[in-house]
Amino acid sequence: MSAGKEFTKGFWRENPSLVLLLGMCPTLAVTTSAFNGLGMGMATTVVLIGSNIIISLIAGIIPKKVRIPSYIVVIATLVTMVDMFMAAYAPDLHSALGLFIPLIVVNCIILGRAEAFASKNSVGYAALDGIGMGLGFALTLFILGSIREVLGNGTLTVFKYKEVLLQFVVYHKEAIRPVLVFILAPGAFIALGFLLAFKNYIDGFKKKNA
Amino acid sequence: MNNMVKMVVTLSLISALAAGALAFADKMTRKKIAMQAKLKAARAVKKIFPDCAAPVERIVKSKKGEAITVYDCPGQKACFIFSSNSASGISRPYSGLIRVMVGVDSRGTIEGVEVITQSETPGLGANIEEKSWIGQFKGLSLTKGKLAVKKVDRTGSIDAISGATISSKAVTGIVKAALEFYAASGGKSAAPSEKARNQRFNRARQRKHGVMGPRSRANRLSAPLRAIQRKPRGKRVRRNKKQLEGLKLQLREKIRMRSSRAMTPARTMQSTGGAK
Structure with missing residues (x-):
């Protein structure tokens, strides 16, 4: 497969949360606002690129039977180090994303990509796969977060860092009562379900016309 | 058998390398993280008392034996960090630990509350950081208003965040316990007259x-x-x-x-x- 395709597959064809259905825990848990989704997606992307590169480098020397624990150790180490350095050198970013970082360890996307792709491909492809998959994941979380935030809170928070806040008020809570359930846990399942259905509908539509 | 040895050795080696990397990262960042925490506390003091240029730090032991740093400011104002673990009987946060800085004047009236750390649900419990909510505590004291969530106690002065009653209750409990600690630690004023x-x-x-x-x-x-x-x-x-x-x-x-x-x-x- 070409390098370009390895990069773009994460956005649609093999989108981690909409097609592979990996990493559902963070997908459902943190998408209470658009920015939270984006933040989680970005933090995951960084870790995913790092873990893909390291694992594609060391895959050759790891015996088959202990590969999963080895990958987990590598990923957990990487996440902890990212957490520490962020806390030390970018405290504002850490206080914004700090919440999501421990969650990344248990994100199946990281282990999934390590096992299914990085361990079988060269470093360059593994890095491209990490970038593509990470950004695809971030985009999906951003969309899901936007839907939930607009329906559940009437706002759309695109960016929040230090004192900078880029937030759109879509409608006023006093005028239209938001559907609070979309911010709560059940809303995550409902919104994700509709998003999945929509994606499959477009795919089906494309197939018919092709 | 040979294969077994290889597996054990590889996994041990990887774990040892990971431990080494973590130890190295910890050594590099430990001081810096401690400094950032201090800076954060100092910034919170500034937010609560903007004209307090040089707070005097002192350590007061809480009932539970925790050393609490109290920042004394001129005018017998003081602020200190109190967490959901600093006293017993505080209603539990939704997840993890909540630490807030409480600023009080000489009469024990709240001048401001700032959330230092929390790991509540983003978009719900995490809203305890919002000014519109945390600002409710200003002007209350143990005798003025009632430090309780309206949803639980009709006479309470604090409106809970919708969908995040547990987080709201936890913060209210922490603030109340903090005031009690403060009153017990040296009369009404933390800085003795x-x-x-x-x-x-x-x-x-x-x-x-x-x-x-x-x-x-x-x-x-x-x-x-x-x-x-x-x-x-x-x-x-x-x-x-x-x-x-x-x-x-x-x-x-x-x-x-x-x-x-x-x-x-x-x-x-x-x-x-x-x-x-």
């Missing part, structure tokens, strides 16, 4: 050197003298009465020279604070 300080000092001196007569004007001015007597316990220098009188004379001379300059109450406080 000059009078209370002198009284305490006199009592201590009487215990040590016998009654030395009523409080005189000289005693009131004897802050540097106190500094001498308040040497750390192990190193305390025993002075007999004669030596003490000599020192007193010297110091009184110094004070007389200094008192030609105006001595405001704030200044006196600072000088004693520094001498601790």
